[in-house]
Amino acid sequence: MASAETPRTATLTDVARLAGVSIATASKAINGRAQVRAETRTRVLEAAEQLSFAPNAVARGLLQGRTGTVGLLTSDLEGRFSIPVLMGAEDAFGAGQVSVFLCDARGDAIREQHHIRALLSRRVEGLIVVGSRTDPRPPLTGDLPVPVVYAYAPSENPADISITANNVEAGGLAIDHLLACGRRRIAHVTGDASYQAAQDRSSGAQQAMRDAGLELVGGRTFFGSWSEGWGRGVASMILDQYPDVDGFFCGSDQIARGVLDSLRESGRDVPRDISVIGFDNWAVLTTNTRPQLTSVDMNLEQVGRIAARRLFEAIEGRAASGIEELPCRIVTRESSIPVP
Amino acid sequence: MASAETPRTATLTDVARLAGVSIATASKAINGRAQVRAETRTRVLEAAEQLSFAPNAVARGLLQGRTGTVGLLTSDLEGRFSIPVLMGAEDAFGAGQVSVFLCDARGDAIREQHHIRALLSRRVEGLIVVGSRTDPRPPLTGDLPVPVVYAYAPSENPADISITANNVEAGGLAIDHLLACGRRRIAHVTGDASYQAAQDRSSGAQQAMRDAGLELVGGRTFFGSWSEGWGRGVASMILDQYPDVDGFFCGSDQIARGVLDSLRESGRDVPRDISVIGFDNWAVLTTNTRPQLTSVDMNLEQVGRIAARRLFEAIEGRAASGIEELPCRIVTRESSIPVP
């Protein structure tokens, strides 16, 4: 009855037996330790190859206390900002020897707690917490036995390690780009004022305008919602009230798309009459608008990669704490090409 | 010097010592085994609580040969189809006691191989392979010691377990919906003909038309690219050649968006004159179009959940192999509301 069992995956003992050595020697041979004669080593390696032996990382982890795993805790997988961060982190770890546990808390603190327990019982060596907004989030509760890095959404505790995008600087970059296109009467249209990102970009933009001796159109930032509809509406309002506007800095590509639609419908030529720059550099939007949309890219994969690197350093004991803000970059497309 | 070490996470031995029992008893108490007096059990549990003891899943896994982990292998994380599938799978496993290793092969076979090795050495109990297109993909090479389930992109080997969306049926659903809206002269505009999904939806649509004694406008499916631009262009062409067209079934929401723009620009009223239905039910597109877009949802999270369930069954030995095609559903919005 008990025949035809699945051929149990080979263990080091099997390899050692086949090669005619002890398991100690086999281990040393496979791991490139020194005290093995070359001839013995090849014999062991051949045996391992023949049995398609794969060392049991679980057993190894148990022994030396290092599992080579980390936890990636996201608050909501559907948020499109989490994904690139997550990709960057996965990439950075995968290139090393580290495997990544993925957990989605779905914005639920209970579930988050549950996942943390599970991860700790699996003896992950560290945790990356990926948020979906740049608003600071409460740090994980209980002092954990492993280092934690917060990515995209920084921790409220400034002593924690947090990696995020520099939205203030990005606001300045966007304005500088419009200024470089020869624009002077620039409006800033963005989303929900309760988002830290909206505030930061706004203050960066205002500072950049002041530095140039200018002021935003209307003397203010137009906060609203992160939607095309808001972009459409506010753009037509601005065209109406400030007909000499010649540049739009939009807080998201969705808003920018609405703005572009509005501008086209009112007969304005982008980029001849007006330059438009969006935010997020979301391909599906930037490359499908007419004209294609210049946008600010937050380098989110880079945020993920740096977060992974910082976690790695923290695991190795060389921890640098605090919030690290990474620079954004402008991706230029048709909507902001200077036309003489 | 070596003082102030991080307080090593508590082990069962610590708990046992604190409770004044042997580790065997402690284990039994914690795991709810029977042969422990109630009084002893509470003493152990208190000790465990006090030390914030978390059982070492690694050691447990080593002992009983069951690690409670699976691998989630995606070919490209940025593909927006992978994400919901992945979410569904993560959800289904997370609810149980299974943790998920995430690996992104980035469409590279070498990297895929590397990840598989790593996962196997971590002794995952199964693998879910998530593709980014519904075209069948070559199965994983080498006979793996664990079951594999293919999600979204089925395996080329029909004996493997594959879960995907039923695109043929979805094509029929879309047409039936347009027919139910009272449309008769329906055009089908879709993307790249080399995509299996495009072919399947097309043949489902054609069959549904035949069943109704009708024929698609132009007697054919208009294959092109998965872009707004294609949607715009082909829509205006169709309006020109077949001015009495009264329904558009689009192979993607992006194409649908282009079609909608084109219709609006040519003065057609959606949904009064023409009904439009998209595909993918991608929120950023469906809710931002004017009017909002009816679309076919592939229930990708469901695909992920079912894949997880099938993998679970396969791990437990009750495997049902073959391709399982899950139904899609229509999400009705303004673009296809019948107007008297």
Place this chain on the structure above:
DNA sequence: ACTGTCACAGAAAGCCTTTTCGGGCGGTTT
């Protein structure tokens, strides 16, 4: 011929938990 050195292989401990088995102990049956 004896000691010392060196290169290599093996024995065994240890990581942390689960589980089986055996033993001590108080009470019951013949």
Place this chain on the structure above:
DNA sequence: AAACCGCCCGAAAAGGCTTTCTGTGACAGT
């Protein structure tokens, strides 16, 4: 009083691997 029975608890093994320590044989030096 002897045998027996349950109830709890502890000792020990197992799981696969790494590492340290010990042991062995060959060889050179004296």
